[in-house]
Amino acid sequence: MDLGASTLLCPPLELTDKKEHGVSPSDSSFFKKQPNIPMEFIWAKGEVGHAHEELREPVVDLEGFFSGDEVATQHAAMLVRSACLNHGFFQVINHRVDPHLITVAHDHMEAFFKLPWSKKLRAQRKPGSLWGYSGAHADRFSLKLPWKETLSFGFHENGSESVVEDFFKSTLGEEFEQTGLVYQKYCQAMKDLSLVLMELLAISLGVDRLHYRKFFEDGSSIMRCNYYPPCQEPGLAFGTGPHCDPTSLTILHQDQVGGLEVYVNNKWRTIRPRCDALVINLGDTFKALSNGRYKSCLHRAVVNRYKERRSLVFFVCPRENKVVTPPQDLVCREGTRKYPDFKWSDLLEFTQKYYRADDATLQNFTKWLLSSNPPNHH
Ligand SMILES: C=C1C[C@]23C[C@H]1CC[C@H]2[C@]1(C)CCC[C@@](C)(C(=O)O)[C@H]1[C@@H]3C(=O)O
Ligand SMILES: O=C(O)CCC(=O)C(=O)O
Numbered sequence: 001m002d003l004g005a006s007t008l009l010c011p012p013l014e015l016t017d018k019k020e021h022g023v024s025p026s027d028s029s030f031f032k033k034q035p036n037i038p039m040e041f042i043w044a045k046g047e048v049g050h051a052h053e054e055l056r057e058p059v060v061d062l063e064g065f066f067s068g069d070e071v072a073t074q075h076a077a078m079l080v081r082s083a084c085l086n087h088g089f090f091q092v093i094n095h096r097v098d099p100h101l102i103t104v105a106h107d108h109m110e111a112f113f114k115l116p117w118s119k120k121l122r123a124q125r126k127p128g129s130l131w132g133y134s135g136a137h138a139d140r141f142s143l144k145l146p147w148k149e150t151l152s153f154g155f156h157e158n159g160s161e162s163v164v165e166d167f168f169k170s171t172l173g174e175e176f177e178q179t180g181l182v183y184q185k186y187c188q189a190m191k192d193l194s195l196v197l198m199e200l201l202a203i204s205l206g207v208d209r210l211h212y213r214k215f216f217e218d219g220s221s222i223m224r225c226n227y228y229p230p231c232q233e234p235g236l237a238f239g240t241g242p243h244c245d246p247t248s249l250t251i252l253h254q255d256q257v258g259g260l261e262v263y264v265n266n267k268w269r270t271i272r273p274r275c276d277a278l279v280i281n282l283g284d285t286f287k288a289l290s291n292g293r294y295k296s297c298l299h300r301a302v303v304n305r306y307k308e309r310r311s312l313v314f315f316v317c318p319r320e321n322k323v324v325t326p327p328q329d330l331v332c333r334e335g336t337r338k339y340p341d342f343k344w345s346d347l348l349e350f351t352q353k354y355y356r357a358d359d360a361t362l363q364n365f366t367k368w369l370l371s372s373n374p375p376n377h378h
Protein backbone atom coordinates (compact mmCIF):
# COMPACT_ATOMS: atom_id res chain seq x y z
CA MET A 1 0.00 0.00 0.00
CA ASP A 2 1.28 3.44 -0.87
CA LEU A 3 0.76 5.58 2.21
CA GLY A 4 2.13 8.68 0.54
CA ALA A 5 -0.26 8.83 -2.39
CA SER A 6 -4.02 9.11 -2.37
CA THR A 7 -4.82 9.95 1.21
CA LEU A 8 -8.29 11.44 1.45
CA LEU A 9 -7.85 12.23 5.09
CA CYS A 10 -6.15 15.55 5.69
CA PRO A 11 -3.43 15.39 8.32
CA PRO A 12 -4.33 17.41 11.41
CA LEU A 13 -2.91 20.91 11.13
CA GLU A 14 -0.45 20.53 13.95
CA LEU A 15 1.28 17.70 12.09
CA THR A 16 1.81 19.61 8.90
CA ASP A 17 3.92 22.68 9.36
CA LYS A 18 7.51 22.99 10.46
CA LYS A 19 7.57 26.14 12.55
CA GLU A 20 9.94 29.00 12.16
CA HIS A 21 8.83 30.63 15.42
CA GLY A 22 7.59 29.28 18.73
CA VAL A 23 8.90 26.41 20.78
CA SER A 24 12.21 25.19 19.47
CA PRO A 25 13.25 21.56 19.91
CA SER A 26 16.88 22.56 20.04
CA ASP A 27 16.86 23.75 23.64
CA SER A 28 14.97 22.87 26.82
CA SER A 29 14.08 26.42 27.84
CA PHE A 30 10.40 25.84 27.22
CA PHE A 31 10.15 23.81 30.44
CA LYS A 32 11.96 26.45 32.51
CA LYS A 33 10.21 28.38 35.24
CA GLN A 34 8.55 31.47 33.84
CA PRO A 35 5.19 32.83 34.99
CA ASN A 36 3.28 31.46 32.00
CA ILE A 37 3.74 28.43 29.82
CA PRO A 38 4.32 28.98 26.07
CA MET A 39 1.08 29.06 24.07
CA GLU A 40 2.08 25.96 22.07
CA PHE A 41 1.32 23.87 25.19
CA ILE A 42 -2.11 25.32 25.89
CA TRP A 43 -5.22 23.21 25.34
CA ALA A 44 -8.67 24.75 24.86
CA LYS A 45 -10.72 25.75 27.92
CA GLY A 46 -12.81 22.80 29.07
CA GLU A 47 -10.40 20.19 27.68
CA VAL A 48 -8.10 20.01 30.70
CA GLY A 49 -10.33 19.71 33.83
CA HIS A 50 -8.77 17.15 36.19
CA ALA A 51 -10.51 14.01 37.45
CA HIS A 52 -11.56 13.74 41.09
CA GLU A 53 -12.80 10.17 41.44
CA GLU A 54 -10.41 7.28 41.72
CA LEU A 55 -10.75 4.04 39.76
CA ARG A 56 -9.78 1.27 42.21
CA GLU A 57 -10.74 -1.86 40.30
CA PRO A 58 -10.00 -4.12 38.61
CA VAL A 59 -6.80 -5.52 40.07
CA VAL A 60 -5.99 -8.94 38.66
CA ASP A 61 -3.87 -11.29 40.77
CA LEU A 62 -1.68 -13.42 38.48
CA GLU A 63 -0.47 -15.80 41.23
CA GLY A 64 -3.07 -18.47 40.34
CA PHE A 65 -2.16 -18.36 36.66
CA PHE A 66 1.55 -18.77 37.38
CA SER A 67 1.03 -21.67 39.75
CA GLY A 68 -1.25 -23.48 37.29
CA ASP A 69 -4.41 -23.14 39.39
CA GLU A 70 -7.21 -23.52 36.82
CA VAL A 71 -9.96 -22.05 39.01
CA ALA A 72 -7.90 -18.97 39.85
CA THR A 73 -6.94 -18.60 36.17
CA GLN A 74 -10.59 -18.66 35.11
CA HIS A 75 -11.37 -16.06 37.77
CA ALA A 76 -8.55 -13.80 36.52
CA ALA A 77 -9.78 -14.24 32.92
CA MET A 78 -13.28 -13.31 34.00
CA LEU A 79 -12.00 -10.05 35.59
CA VAL A 80 -9.99 -9.30 32.45
CA ARG A 81 -13.07 -9.93 30.30
CA SER A 82 -15.34 -7.55 32.16
CA ALA A 83 -12.63 -4.85 32.29
CA CYS A 84 -11.95 -5.13 28.56
CA LEU A 85 -15.62 -5.22 27.55
CA ASN A 86 -16.20 -2.12 29.65
CA HIS A 87 -13.11 0.09 29.16
CA GLY A 88 -9.91 -1.84 28.35
CA PHE A 89 -8.00 -1.06 31.54
CA PHE A 90 -6.82 -3.14 34.52
CA GLN A 91 -3.84 -3.58 36.84
CA VAL A 92 -1.92 -6.75 37.63
CA ILE A 93 -0.24 -7.81 40.86
CA ASN A 94 1.96 -10.85 41.57
CA HIS A 95 3.20 -10.40 38.03
CA ARG A 96 6.61 -11.93 38.82
CA VAL A 97 8.58 -9.00 37.42
CA ASP A 98 11.48 -8.46 39.84
CA PRO A 99 10.63 -5.32 41.90
CA HIS A 100 14.33 -4.53 42.09
CA LEU A 101 14.52 -4.43 38.27
CA ILE A 102 11.62 -1.94 38.21
CA THR A 103 13.35 0.26 40.80
CA VAL A 104 16.64 0.18 38.92
CA ALA A 105 14.86 0.98 35.62
CA HIS A 106 13.32 4.05 37.32
CA ASP A 107 16.75 5.06 38.69
CA HIS A 108 18.34 4.92 35.25
CA MET A 109 15.46 6.91 33.76
CA GLU A 110 15.92 9.57 36.44
CA ALA A 111 19.65 9.74 35.71
CA PHE A 112 19.07 10.01 31.95
CA PHE A 113 16.60 12.90 32.18
CA LYS A 114 18.90 14.73 34.61
CA LEU A 115 21.71 14.76 32.04
CA PRO A 116 22.61 18.12 30.53
CA TRP A 117 20.59 18.94 27.42
CA SER A 118 23.66 18.57 25.21
CA LYS A 119 24.14 14.94 26.32
CA LYS A 120 20.48 14.00 25.90
CA LEU A 121 20.69 15.40 22.39
CA ARG A 122 23.18 12.67 21.50
CA ALA A 123 20.16 10.39 21.49
CA GLN A 124 17.90 12.90 19.74
CA ARG A 125 15.12 11.35 17.66
CA LYS A 126 15.91 11.63 13.94
CA PRO A 127 13.16 12.88 11.61
CA GLY A 128 10.90 10.02 10.59
CA SER A 129 12.14 7.72 13.34
CA LEU A 130 10.33 6.75 16.53
CA TRP A 131 13.55 6.00 18.42
CA GLY A 132 15.45 8.43 20.58
CA TYR A 133 15.03 11.46 22.81
CA SER A 134 12.28 14.02 22.21
CA GLY A 135 11.48 17.28 24.03
CA ALA A 136 7.72 17.90 23.95
CA HIS A 137 7.56 16.40 20.42
CA ALA A 138 8.22 20.02 19.39
CA ASP A 139 9.95 18.84 16.21
CA ARG A 140 6.79 16.99 15.10
CA PHE A 141 3.82 19.01 16.31
CA SER A 142 3.02 22.72 16.64
CA LEU A 143 -0.05 22.80 18.86
CA LYS A 144 -1.15 21.23 22.15
CA LEU A 145 2.40 20.06 22.79
CA PRO A 146 2.78 17.46 25.54
CA TRP A 147 4.54 18.75 28.68
CA LYS A 148 7.07 15.93 28.67
CA GLU A 149 10.40 14.62 27.53
CA THR A 150 10.55 11.08 26.20
CA LEU A 151 13.15 8.46 25.39
CA SER A 152 11.94 5.67 23.09
CA PHE A 153 13.59 2.55 21.71
CA GLY A 154 12.63 -0.71 20.08
CA PHE A 155 12.67 -4.24 21.47
CA HIS A 156 12.50 -7.58 19.71
CA GLU A 157 13.98 -10.97 20.44
CA ASN A 158 16.48 -12.05 17.86
CA GLY A 159 18.84 -14.85 18.84
CA SER A 160 21.72 -13.48 20.87
CA GLU A 161 21.24 -9.86 19.69
CA SER A 162 20.93 -7.25 22.44
CA VAL A 163 19.03 -4.53 20.59
CA VAL A 164 18.45 -2.33 23.62
CA GLU A 165 22.02 -2.47 24.89
CA ASP A 166 23.21 -1.63 21.38
CA PHE A 167 20.82 1.33 21.15
CA PHE A 168 22.25 2.86 24.35
CA LYS A 169 25.87 2.26 23.46
CA SER A 170 25.56 3.51 19.89
CA THR A 171 23.58 6.67 20.71
CA LEU A 172 24.93 7.69 24.12
CA GLY A 173 28.31 6.00 24.29
CA GLU A 174 29.98 3.09 26.11
CA GLU A 175 29.32 4.63 29.53
CA PHE A 176 25.61 3.81 28.98
CA GLU A 177 26.27 0.08 28.71
CA GLN A 178 24.83 -0.51 32.18
CA THR A 179 21.67 1.48 31.39
CA GLY A 180 21.34 -0.54 28.19
CA LEU A 181 21.67 -3.79 30.12
CA VAL A 182 19.01 -2.74 32.62
CA TYR A 183 16.51 -1.83 29.89
CA GLN A 184 17.35 -4.96 27.88
CA LYS A 185 16.33 -6.98 30.96
CA TYR A 186 13.32 -4.78 31.67
CA CYS A 187 12.01 -5.15 28.10
CA GLN A 188 12.52 -8.92 28.22
CA ALA A 189 10.52 -9.08 31.47
CA MET A 190 7.75 -6.98 29.90
CA LYS A 191 7.70 -9.18 26.78
CA ASP A 192 7.45 -12.35 28.90
CA LEU A 193 4.62 -10.85 30.93
CA SER A 194 2.84 -9.69 27.77
CA LEU A 195 2.69 -13.28 26.50
CA VAL A 196 1.11 -14.39 29.78
CA LEU A 197 -1.46 -11.61 29.40
CA MET A 198 -2.09 -12.74 25.81
CA GLU A 199 -3.02 -16.19 27.17
CA LEU A 200 -5.39 -14.66 29.70
CA LEU A 201 -6.95 -12.48 27.00
CA ALA A 202 -7.47 -15.53 24.75
CA ILE A 203 -9.09 -17.49 27.61
CA SER A 204 -11.27 -14.50 28.40
CA LEU A 205 -12.48 -14.27 24.78
CA GLY A 206 -13.07 -18.03 24.53
CA VAL A 207 -10.60 -18.58 21.69
CA ASP A 208 -7.66 -21.00 21.47
CA ARG A 209 -5.58 -20.24 24.57
CA LEU A 210 -2.35 -19.91 22.61
CA HIS A 211 -3.75 -17.89 19.69
CA TYR A 212 -2.58 -14.39 20.70
CA ARG A 213 0.58 -15.66 22.42
CA LYS A 214 1.69 -17.18 19.10
CA PHE A 215 0.71 -14.03 17.22
CA PHE A 216 2.89 -11.82 19.43
CA GLU A 217 5.82 -14.18 20.06
CA ASP A 218 7.94 -12.68 17.26
CA GLY A 219 6.66 -9.13 17.91
CA SER A 220 8.65 -5.94 17.73
CA SER A 221 7.67 -3.69 20.62
CA ILE A 222 8.28 -0.10 21.70
CA MET A 223 9.73 0.96 25.06
CA ARG A 224 9.29 4.53 26.22
CA CYS A 225 10.46 6.45 29.29
CA ASN A 226 8.27 9.49 30.01
CA TYR A 227 9.51 12.40 32.12
CA TYR A 228 6.99 15.10 33.07
CA PRO A 229 8.64 18.24 34.51
CA PRO A 230 6.68 20.31 37.05
CA CYS A 231 4.35 22.68 35.19
CA GLN A 232 3.56 26.17 36.44
CA GLU A 233 0.10 26.11 34.82
CA PRO A 234 -1.10 22.51 35.17
CA GLY A 235 -4.68 23.52 34.38
CA LEU A 236 -3.75 24.51 30.83
CA ALA A 237 -1.52 21.67 29.61
CA PHE A 238 -1.34 17.88 29.46
CA GLY A 239 1.66 15.63 30.01
CA THR A 240 0.12 13.30 27.46
CA GLY A 241 -3.18 14.36 25.91
CA PRO A 242 -6.26 12.09 25.75
CA HIS A 243 -5.62 9.14 23.46
CA CYS A 244 -5.97 5.43 22.85
CA ASP A 245 -2.65 3.71 22.26
CA PRO A 246 -2.55 2.58 18.61
CA THR A 247 -0.44 -0.40 19.75
CA SER A 248 -1.82 -3.71 21.09
CA LEU A 249 -1.29 -3.85 24.83
CA THR A 250 0.50 -1.41 27.11
CA ILE A 251 2.31 -2.28 30.34
CA LEU A 252 3.03 0.81 32.43
CA HIS A 253 4.75 1.45 35.72
CA GLN A 254 4.28 4.92 37.20
CA ASP A 255 6.20 6.47 40.07
CA GLN A 256 4.45 7.58 43.26
CA VAL A 257 3.38 11.06 42.07
CA GLY A 258 0.16 10.19 40.20
CA GLY A 259 -1.22 11.76 37.03
CA LEU A 260 -2.54 8.87 34.94
CA GLU A 261 -6.28 9.14 34.26
CA VAL A 262 -8.60 6.80 32.36
CA TYR A 263 -12.02 7.40 30.87
CA VAL A 264 -14.52 4.99 32.37
CA ASN A 265 -18.32 5.22 32.24
CA ASN A 266 -18.22 8.74 30.78
CA LYS A 267 -15.93 10.10 33.49
CA TRP A 268 -12.22 10.69 33.91
CA ARG A 269 -10.86 8.67 36.84
CA THR A 270 -7.50 8.85 38.55
CA ILE A 271 -5.27 5.80 38.90
CA ARG A 272 -3.56 5.95 42.25
CA PRO A 273 0.04 4.72 41.94
CA ARG A 274 0.80 1.39 43.56
CA CYS A 275 4.37 0.29 43.26
CA ASP A 276 3.54 -3.44 43.36
CA ALA A 277 1.20 -3.20 40.36
CA LEU A 278 1.68 -2.89 36.63
CA VAL A 279 -0.97 -0.93 34.77
CA ILE A 280 -2.34 -2.63 31.66
CA ASN A 281 -4.39 -1.09 28.89
CA LEU A 282 -5.54 -2.42 25.57
CA GLY A 283 -4.69 -0.47 22.44
CA ASP A 284 -6.36 -0.09 19.04
CA THR A 285 -4.57 -3.06 17.47
CA PHE A 286 -5.89 -5.46 20.10
CA LYS A 287 -9.34 -3.95 19.67
CA ALA A 288 -9.11 -4.93 15.98
CA LEU A 289 -7.74 -8.37 16.93
CA SER A 290 -10.78 -8.94 19.12
CA ASN A 291 -13.08 -7.90 16.25
CA GLY A 292 -14.07 -4.82 18.24
CA ARG A 293 -15.27 -6.86 21.25
CA TYR A 294 -12.70 -5.39 23.59
CA LYS A 295 -12.22 -1.66 24.10
CA SER A 296 -9.07 0.30 23.51
CA CYS A 297 -8.73 2.35 26.67
CA LEU A 298 -8.94 6.17 26.47
CA HIS A 299 -6.41 7.70 28.87
CA ARG A 300 -4.22 10.76 29.51
CA ALA A 301 -1.53 12.02 31.87
CA VAL A 302 -1.99 15.30 33.73
CA VAL A 303 0.91 17.38 35.03
CA ASN A 304 1.74 18.63 38.49
CA ARG A 305 2.62 22.14 39.64
CA TYR A 306 5.31 21.10 42.11
CA LYS A 307 6.44 17.58 41.35
CA GLU A 308 8.13 15.96 38.43
CA ARG A 309 6.74 12.57 37.40
CA ARG A 310 8.07 9.54 35.54
CA SER A 311 6.53 6.49 33.88
CA LEU A 312 8.00 3.44 32.14
CA VAL A 313 5.85 2.27 29.27
CA PHE A 314 6.15 -0.91 27.18
CA PHE A 315 3.94 -0.93 24.09
CA VAL A 316 3.41 -4.48 22.86
CA CYS A 317 3.23 -4.68 19.05
CA PRO A 318 3.16 -7.49 16.50
CA ARG A 319 5.97 -7.98 14.00
CA GLU A 320 5.60 -5.09 11.57
CA ASN A 321 4.45 -6.99 8.48
CA LYS A 322 2.02 -9.23 10.35
CA VAL A 323 -1.59 -8.98 9.19
CA VAL A 324 -3.89 -7.86 11.98
CA THR A 325 -6.97 -10.07 11.71
CA PRO A 326 -9.24 -11.50 14.42
CA PRO A 327 -9.34 -15.28 15.06
CA GLN A 328 -11.80 -17.10 12.80
CA ASP A 329 -13.91 -18.57 15.64
CA LEU A 330 -14.52 -15.08 17.04
CA VAL A 331 -15.64 -13.81 13.63
CA CYS A 332 -17.87 -16.88 13.10
CA ARG A 333 -19.53 -16.30 16.45
CA GLU A 334 -20.21 -12.65 15.66
CA GLY A 335 -21.09 -13.03 11.98
CA THR A 336 -19.40 -9.86 10.75
CA ARG A 337 -15.96 -8.28 10.57
CA LYS A 338 -15.66 -4.98 12.45
CA TYR A 339 -12.40 -3.76 10.83
CA PRO A 340 -10.59 -4.59 7.61
CA ASP A 341 -7.32 -6.54 7.72
CA PHE A 342 -4.29 -4.31 8.02
CA LYS A 343 -0.59 -4.53 8.68
CA TRP A 344 0.70 -3.11 11.96
CA SER A 345 3.37 -1.24 9.96
CA ASP A 346 0.57 0.66 8.16
CA LEU A 347 -1.11 1.80 11.38
CA LEU A 348 2.28 2.72 12.82
CA GLU A 349 3.12 4.78 9.75
CA PHE A 350 -0.31 6.44 9.87
CA THR A 351 0.42 7.69 13.42
CA GLN A 352 3.93 8.83 12.53
CA LYS A 353 3.22 10.58 9.23
CA TYR A 354 -0.41 11.53 8.90
CA TYR A 355 -2.31 11.46 12.17
CA ARG A 356 -1.50 12.35 15.75
CA ALA A 357 -2.83 9.50 17.90
CA ASP A 358 -6.00 10.47 19.80
CA ASP A 359 -9.30 8.84 20.75
CA ALA A 360 -10.34 8.26 17.11
CA THR A 361 -7.16 6.87 15.54
CA LEU A 362 -8.54 3.44 14.64
CA GLN A 363 -11.72 4.86 13.14
CA ASN A 364 -9.82 7.39 11.01
CA PHE A 365 -7.17 4.85 10.04
CA THR A 366 -9.88 2.46 8.86
CA LYS A 367 -11.58 5.18 6.81
CA TRP A 368 -8.27 6.14 5.28
CA LEU A 369 -7.36 2.53 4.56
CA LEU A 370 -10.68 1.87 2.82
CA SER A 371 -10.50 5.09 0.81
CA SER A 372 -7.06 4.22 -0.54
CA ASN A 373 -7.88 0.49 -0.90
CA PRO A 374 -11.64 0.14 -1.58
CA PRO A 375 -12.87 -3.43 -1.06
CA ASN A 376 -13.93 -5.37 -4.20
CA HIS A 377 -17.70 -5.73 -4.56
CA HIS A 378 -18.85 -8.36 -7.04
C1 LIG B 1 2.82 4.06 17.80
C2 LIG B 1 3.02 4.99 18.69
C3 LIG B 1 2.50 6.41 18.60
C4 LIG B 1 2.86 6.95 19.96
C5 LIG B 1 4.14 6.23 20.25
C6 LIG B 1 3.81 4.82 19.94
C7 LIG B 1 2.91 4.30 21.07
C8 LIG B 1 1.91 5.31 21.65
C9 LIG B 1 1.68 6.62 20.89
C10 LIG B 1 1.42 7.91 21.74
C11 LIG B 1 2.14 7.83 23.07
C12 LIG B 1 -0.03 8.15 22.05
C13 LIG B 1 -0.23 9.59 22.61
C14 LIG B 1 0.24 10.65 21.65
C15 LIG B 1 1.71 10.48 21.28
C16 LIG B 1 2.07 11.46 20.17
C17 LIG B 1 2.53 10.97 22.49
O1 LIG B 1 2.08 11.89 23.20
O2 LIG B 1 3.65 10.54 22.74
C18 LIG B 1 1.87 9.03 20.77
C19 LIG B 1 3.12 8.44 20.21
C20 LIG B 1 3.84 9.10 19.08
O3 LIG B 1 3.33 9.21 17.94
O4 LIG B 1 4.97 9.42 19.36
O1 LIG C 1 2.62 8.56 31.74
C1 LIG C 1 1.52 8.04 31.81
O2 LIG C 1 0.98 7.74 32.86
C2 LIG C 1 0.76 7.74 30.53
C3 LIG C 1 1.63 7.73 29.30
C4 LIG C 1 0.92 7.26 28.07
O3 LIG C 1 -0.28 7.15 28.04
C5 LIG C 1 1.71 6.90 26.89
O4 LIG C 1 2.95 7.10 26.90
O5 LIG C 1 1.10 6.41 25.92
Ligand SMILES: [Fe+2]
Pocket residue numbers: 243244245250299
Ligand atom coordinates in the same frame (compact mmCIF):
# COMPACT_ATOMS: atom_id res chain seq x y z
FE1 LIG D 1 -0.89 5.92 26.29
